[in-house]
Amino acid sequence: MQEIPGDLKFMKSHEWARVEDKGTVTCGISDHAQGLLGDLVYVELPSVGDTVKAGNACAVVESVKAASDVYAPVSGEIVAVNDALPDKPETINEDAYGDGWLFVIKPDNLAEELEELLDPDAYGELIESEDH
Amino acid sequence: MTQKTILNDSHRALGAKMVDFGGWDMPISYGSQIEEHHAVRRDAGMFDVSHMTVVDLAGARTREFLRHLLANSVDKLKVSGKALYSCMLDEQGGVVDDLIVYYLAEDFFRLVVNAATREKDLAWITRQAAAFGVKVAERPDYAMIAVQGPNARDKVLGLLSADTRAKAAKIGKFVATDAQGPDGMPLFVARTGYTGEDGFEIVVPQQHAVALWDRLKDVGVAPAGLGARDTLRLEAGMNLYGQDMDESATPWEANLGWTVALDEGRDFIGRAALERQKAGGDHRVMVGLVMDEKGVLRHGQRVVTARGDGEILSGSFSPTLGKSIAFARVPAGAGDALQVDIRGKLVPVRVVKYPFVRDGKACDGV
Numbered sequence: 402m403q404e405i406p407g408d409l410k411f412m413k414s415h416e417w418a419r420v421e422d423k424g425t426v427t428c429g430i431s432d433h434a435q436g437l438l439g440d441l442v443y444v445e446l447p448s449v450g451d452t453v454k455a456g457n458a459c460a461v462v463e464s465v466k467a468a469s470d471v472y473a474p475v476s477g478e479i480v481a482v483n484d485a486l487p488d489k490p491e492t493i494n495e496d497a498y499g500d501g502w503l504f505v506i507k508p509d510n511l512a513e514e515l516e517e518l519l520d521p522d523a524y525g526e527l528i529e530s531e532d533h
Numbered sequence: 534m535t536q537k538t539i540l541n542d543s544h545r546a547l548g549a550k551m552v553d554f555g556g557w558d559m560p561i562s563y564g565s566q567i568e569e570h571h572a573v574r575r576d577a578g579m580f581d582v583s584h585m586t587v588v589d590l591a592g593a594r595t596r597e598f599l600r601h602l603l604a605n606s607v608d609k610l611k612v613s614g615k616a617l618y619s620c621m622l623d624e625q626g627g628v629v630d631d632l633i634v635y636y637l638a639e640d641f642f643r644l645v646v647n648a649a650t651r652e653k654d655l656a657w658i659t660r661q662a663a664a665f666g667v668k669v670a671e672r673p674d675y676a677m678i679a680v681q682g683p684n685a686r687d688k689v690l691g692l693l694s695a696d697t698r699a700k701a702a703k704i705g706k707f708v709a710t711d712a713q714g715p716d717g718m719p720l721f722v723a724r725t726g727y728t729g730e731d732g733f734e735i736v737v738p739q740q741h742a743v744a745l746w747d748r749l750k751d752v753g754v755a756p757a758g759l760g761a762r763d764t765l766r767l768e769a770g771m772n773l774y775g776q777d778m779d780e781s782a783t784p785w786e787a788n789l790g791w792t793v794a795l796d797e798g799r800d801f802i803g804r805a806a807l808e809r810q811k812a813g814g815d816h817r818v819m820v821g822l823v824m825d826e827k828g829v830l831r832h833g834q835r836v837v838t839a840r841g842d843g844e845i846l847s848g849s850f851s852p853t854l855g856k857s858i859a860f861a862r863v864p865a866g867a868g869d870a871l872q873v874d875i876r877g878k879l880v881p882v883r884v885v886k887y888p889f890v891r892d893g894k895a896c897d898g899v
Binding site: 439 | 550561562565566567760764827828829831849850852876
């Protein structure tokens with residue numbers, strides 16, 4: 402299990418969000434989530450320019466076992482997607498918090514929505530409690 | 534209550550991810566299910582299948598009983614040790630379960646039936662057996678390990694005693710023999726499987742199962758979980774009970790017509806219903822699908838055809854082909870131009886003859 406980087410925020414549904422210096426938010430699924438899903442074989446990403454709303458599904462990741470919706474951690478506009486993933490979805494298994502990022506959002510309402518997300522400690526406790 | 538096989542601690546010690554499967558706590562994978570899949574296609578892997586139910590049938594009229602119980606004909610079994618795949622049907626021709634029957638002696642046959650259907654099967658078999666005076670005994674004292682892959686037989690044979698090794702090396706496909714394993718453990722070794730690869734399924738007394746598992750691991754057989762087992766059997770074109778057929782489908786509707794023997798004068802359960810359906814000719818059929826676009830076909834997805842809707846039965850990603858494959862049940866005459874509804878989007882799929890994969894390679898047309 403990869404260590405949870407300290408600069409991330411999490412949804413209970415296992416998405417992570419990192420606020421970059423320029424104010425955009427990079428998003429992905431947690432290392433715990435990729436472990437639950439197993440070998441990923443397909444990723445469906447949103448399009449650049451799409452408007453997404455916090456808590457709404459905006460991407461799909463599929464493993465051999467199951468398909469899972471990915472929810473937007475914050476509201477805003479998609480300004481980048483990880484084009485390398487559709488051909489190499491296993492990148493998410495290998496590096497969920499780095500090269501396995503899914504999309505970048507230019508947020509509308511960051512300060513308020515950030516409050517709703519879990520910090521790494523709270524997320525760590527959540528997955529700990531799910532394991533037992 | 535969740536049941537555990539005797540190998541449960543071995544799986545946990547290997548770091549397996551465990552899931553509930555038909556009431557059993559079983560390993561879905563030990564890390565990457567795709568790597569486990571490739572290990573079986575390219576070398577040798579092993580599966581704990583101890584959750585499957587071994588049922589011994591004893592009595593002078595056992596063969597006669599099986600002529601009545603099974604849709605395939607046990608009269609094909611002429612030599613001791615020979616095995617046969619068959620469906621067990623209800624009066625409506627629906628599939629109660631699929632199983633393997635081994636002919637061991639005229640008054641002694643062995644069945645291996647599914648885990649999730651254990652109680653239903655035992656009740657059904659016991660009820661039907663009464664009229665034939667056949668004794669039905671479940672064998673919870675046995676564990677089962679399936680060793681599969683191009684190098685599986687050699688690895689198993691290397692663990693057998695010299696005299697039984699020669700005998701086990703010679704058995705043909707769908708034949709079983711007794712053998713002696715490490716430290717003299719008594720084994721029942723069958724050249725059968727559920728992966729499309731050569732190999733053995735080994736019935737072993739529970740108290741020896743952990744030692745056998747460990748010895749197989751020592752000679753380089755890779756532990757593989759139920760996840761890999763599912764993708765392997767789907768590539769090999771093999772049905773999964775409960776997903777591809779159950780009481781709501783007949784063998785004709787589950788592409789299992791090849792297992793039905795309409796031999797003259799044999800009155801097996803469900804025969805009349807099967808003959809009626811066959812004469813009607815317009816029943817649903819099961820087809821193999823390949824999707825060339827990205828995405829994964831899944832159980833329950835709607836299949837759109839010119840003759841109305843069908844549905845995906847088993848669907849998954851095929852590690853060998855690198856794309857998605859599935860079985861689907863569709864209306865008669867649905868043709869080849871089908872689409873599957875994936876999250877509201879209609880995606881074209883191709884109808885193909887299966888198996889999808891044989892000898893580790895894609896079959897023609899897939």
